[in-house]
Amino acid sequence: MGLIDRKLPDNVLTTTVDSVINYCRKGSIWPVTFGLACCAIEMMACGAAKYDLDRMGIIFRATPRQSDLMLVAGTVTRKMAPVVRKVYLQMPEPKWVIAIGSCATSGGIYNTYSTVQGVDEVIPVDFYVPGCPPRPEAFFDAITALQKKIMTEKVVRK
Amino acid sequence: MTFEQLTAKLEALFPEKLNCYTEFKCNFIKVKDAAAYKAVLTALRDEASFKYIVDVVAVHWPKKREKFELTINLFSIQNKLRVFVKVAGEDNKFPTITDIWAGANLMEREQYDLMGIVFEGHPNLKRVLLPEFFEGHPLRKDFPLKERSWFNNADEQGLGLKFSR
Amino acid sequence: MINNNISEVITVNMGPQHPSTHGVLRLVVDIDGETIVNVEPDVGFLHRGTEKLAENRTYHQVIPLTDRLDYLSPLSNNLAYCLAVEKFFDVKIPERAEYLRVILAEMSRVASHLVWIATHALDIGAMTVFLYAFREREDILDMFEVGTGQRMTSSWIRIGGIRADMPEDFFVRLKSFTDKFDSCVDLYENLLTNNRIWKMRTIGIGHLSAEDVQVYGTSGPLMRGSGVDFDLRRDEPYGIYDRFKWEIPVEEAGDTYARYKVRMKELRESNKILQQALEQIPATGEVMTDDPRVALPSHEDVYERMEALIRRFYIVSKGFKAPKGETYQGIEAPKGELGFYLVSEGEERPYRMKIRAPSYVNLGALNKMAAGHMLADLVAIVGTNDVVLGEIDR
Ligand code: SF4
Numbered sequence: 001m002g003l004i005d006r007k008l009p010d011n012v013l014t015t016t017v018d019s020v021i022n023y024c025r026k027g028s029i030w031p032v033t034f035g036l037a038c039c040a041i042e043m044m045a046c047g048a049a050k051y052d053l054d055r056m057g058i059i060f061r062a063t064p065r066q067s068d069l070m071l072v073a074g075t076v077t078r079k080m081a082p083v084v085r086k087v088y089l090q091m092p093e094p095k096w097v098i099a100i101g102s103c104a105t106s107g108g109i110y111n112t113y114s115t116v117q118g119v120d121e122v123i124p125v126d127f128y129v130p131g132c133p134p135r136p137e138a139f140f141d142a143i144t145a146l147q148k149k150i151m152t153e154k155v156v157r158k
Numbered sequence: 159m160t161f162e163q164l165t166a167k168l169e170a171l172f173p174e175k176l177n178c179y180t181e182f183k184c185n186f187i188k189v190k191d192a193a194a195y196k197a198v199l200t201a202l203r204d205e206a207s208f209k210y211i212v213d214v215v216a217v218h219w220p221k222k223r224e225k226f227e228l229t230i231n232l233f234s235i236q237n238k239l240r241v242f243v244k245v246a247g248e249d250n251k252f253p254t255i256t257d258i259w260a261g262a263n264l265m266e267r268e269q270y271d272l273m274g275i276v277f278e279g280h281p282n283l284k285r286v287l288l289p290e291f292f293e294g295h296p297l298r299k300d301f302p303l304k305e306r307s308w309f310n311n312a313d314e315q316g317l318g319l320k321f322s323r
Numbered sequence: 324m325i326n327n328n329i330s331e332v333i334t335v336n337m338g339p340q341h342p343s344t345h346g347v348l349r350l351v352v353d354i355d356g357e358t359i360v361n362v363e364p365d366v367g368f369l370h371r372g373t374e375k376l377a378e379n380r381t382y383h384q385v386i387p388l389t390d391r392l393d394y395l396s397p398l399s400n401n402l403a404y405c406l407a408v409e410k411f412f413d414v415k416i417p418e419r420a421e422y423l424r425v426i427l428a429e430m431s432r433v434a435s436h437l438v439w440i441a442t443h444a445l446d447i448g449a450m451t452v453f454l455y456a457f458r459e460r461e462d463i464l465d466m467f468e469v470g471t472g473q474r475m476t477s478s479w480i481r482i483g484g485i486r487a488d489m490p491e492d493f494f495v496r497l498k499s500f501t502d503k504f505d506s507c508v509d510l511y512e513n514l515l516t517n518n519r520i521w522k523m524r525t526i527g528i529g530h531l532s533a534e535d536v537q538v539y540g541t542s543g544p545l546m547r548g549s550g551v552d553f554d555l556r557r558d559e560p561y562g563i564y565d566r567f568k569w570e571i572p573v574e575e576a577g578d579t580y581a582r583y584k585v586r587m588k589e590l591r592e593s594n595k596i597l598q599q600a601l602e603q604i605p606a607t608g609e610v611m612t613d614d615p616r617v618a619l620p621s622h623e624d625v626y627e628r629m630e631a632l633i634r635r636f637y638i639v640s641k642g643f644k645a646p647k648g649e650t651y652q653g654i655e656a657p658k659g660e661l662g663f664y665l666v667s668e669g670e671e672r673p674y675r676m677k678i679r680a681p682s683y684v685n686l687g688a689l690n691k692m693a694a695g696h697m698l699a700d701l702v703a704i705v706g707t708n709d710v711v712l713g714e715i716d717r
Contacts, residue, residue, distance in 0.1 A: 036347055037713055038475065038713060041438065042474070042475065044438075049457050064340075077716075078321075080339065080368040080369070082315040082317055082319060083347075085315075085317050109376075112371060113301070113302070113304065113306060113375065114296070116309075116321065117306075118323065135474065182649070184649070184651050209537040210553075211537075211538070213664065213684075229649075231679070259539075259540065261538055261539035261688070265540075287367035288367055288370060
């Protein structure tokens with residue numbers, strides 16, 4: 001920092017564009033509401049009083065076009081799979097996906113004729129949260145992990 | 159009205175056609191003559207106050223001569239009595255009861271979808287739980303539980319999905 | 324000049340990814356202008372094959388599957404299934420287990436109705452109720468966690484009793500919860516019952532007559548909201564509900580507002596049952612039957628007697644055999660009549676299990692309720708139906 005030492009006025013920090021943008025992104029993750037089954041109720045509980053996702057800057061949006069995170073909470077069936085994919089395609093870049101619950105990660109207890117064995121057959125997944133349903137704390141763990149991942153991303157030279 | 163009284167009343171109306179019995183605290187009315195099936199149901203609704211339709215259940219018996227069996231679950235709120243009307247058939251065709259209870263519509267569609275029972279005269283008999291391109295009826299005994307090869311049979315939205323597991 | 328006489332029916336799609344369909348319900352709506360002509364529900368986006376899966380599981384292994392049907396009140400589903408299996412054996416349930424079953428089932432009803440009021444109000448535009456209702460629901464889930472170790476899908480009610488006794492803390496928390504809960508319901512009612520917007524959005528919307536509800540087979544609050552006095556807890560008693568004093572709320576109007584009032588009163592009545600159960604419950608006692616046909620032998624027995632060890636091994640690895648026959652048990656679940664129809668061929672597995680899902684049958688009356696209303700009212704009508712897709716699609 002020798003070159004610009006004392007050339008800047010007070011209260012000015014130097015940093016990279018990457019980290020500024022990533023910092024903003026990680027503080028305002030807007031997930032698309034995409035509750036599929038039982039896990040969605042725990043997802044709602046996360047958003048409501050007590051757990052309160054809002055304090056992390058997370059606001060559920062009803063439309064994929066305003067969202068950058070997709071929380072797949074629940075069982076994905078063959079009939080639902082194209083819809084999951086379509087909603088994912090409608091989200092603008094950059095976008096992340098968290099698969100919540102054993103159903104979304106691997107099919108869970110439903111090894112049957114109509115259940116897709118893991119949502120990663122349909123869309124790429126960043127984080128898997130095990131549990132049936134996972135506790136809200138597990139959600140937060142996934143979200144903090146995602147925030148760490150966002151900080152490592154390269155915005156400018158993509 | 160108790161089940162005994164109901165039995166006596168129905169026996170008088172449909173002699174030799176019914177077999178009424180109680181098993182595990184449930185009251186069953188087996189209609190032996192399939193032709194009388196709808197008449198029995200109508201009589202139950204109009205003359206014995208069984209106005210509330212609870213459910214339609216189909217069972218597949220591949221080893222028996224009468225391969226399909228329907229059970230209509232009815233409740234009389236007035237008499238606090240529940241009966242199960244049973245009818246069996248060699249093939250999968252049964253008359254619809256949507257004209258007696260409008261609510262049977264969705265119940266029959268479900269049994270058509272999962273069990274392949276064709277309800278003759280049903281206004282809108284098509285799949286309800288599974289997608290249109292699904293073939294077969296999963297609740298039949300010869301359908302394997304983990305049969306997922308049909309996943310790639312169609313690409314409804316043109317998204318190029320491929321399922322491998 | 325605008326010609327008002329043009330009538331053209333167009334079809335719009337609602338769902339399956341829609342914030343107010345409570346999951347993955349898809350509605351195909353024919354509208355003429357803003358008026359609904361016809362609604363056709365397209366369900367099955369969550370069809371997981373529970374009934375087929377149950378045919379391949381032993382009687383004990385089916386219990387976790389029932390949790391995931393109506394996931395707003397998992398313990399009610401456990402109860403219905405276990406009662407149905409117990410009908411095969413005519414088992415005697417220990418006294419303390421009977422009380423704990425009632426407590427768990429009524430707590431589930433409260434939890435389920437709280438989610439209903441939260442989402443129903445949120446759909447219509449009252450966000451505050453959502454936050455308050457979930458606050459109380461968290462209390463219930465915490466109690467479940469204290470007692471069973473799981474917040475939602477605990478599979479705690481087993482064939483022949485319940486899994487294990489509840490710790491002291493559970494009863495302490497439940498006592499303080501029941502003491503304060505009436506005032507919580509007052510709070511929700513303060514926000515909604517005389518709220519002008521709420522009344523405008525619900526009164527006269529989604530009407531069903533007393534005749535309709537029986538013909539369509541809609542049960543639960545939909546039936547009681549239309550003036551039919553019917554509750555399986557009283558009319559086909561199961562468990563020990565005959566020992567409690569409570570009222571069955573009935574409203575004559577048959578619209579969304581009437582059903583709202585029925586459910587709000589049910590919250591209070593469930594609370595009454597909980598209070599009485601807490602007073603009457605015996606202080607100690609077994610919570611699992613010792614009937615060797617269904618229950619696992621106790622650990623002390625297993626360590627000392629060879630037969631008990633073999634029996635335990637047999638039940639765990641192979642399951643127990645149910646007698647040949649068919650049976651049905653329906654209970655008054657939060658959504659209506661939830662029933663399990665079991666066909667047994669004398670094997671360890673059910674030959675056929677049919678779930679009578681209240682939401683699925685209630686959905687059959689959707690078109691009757693919605694036709695003629697505005698498109699915006701459809702959200703209120705779906706909400707008052709209290710649909711849970713896990714149960715509809717199974
Ligand atoms: S993981 Fe469990 S709780 Fe979550 S959707 Fe699947 S069955 Fe339901």
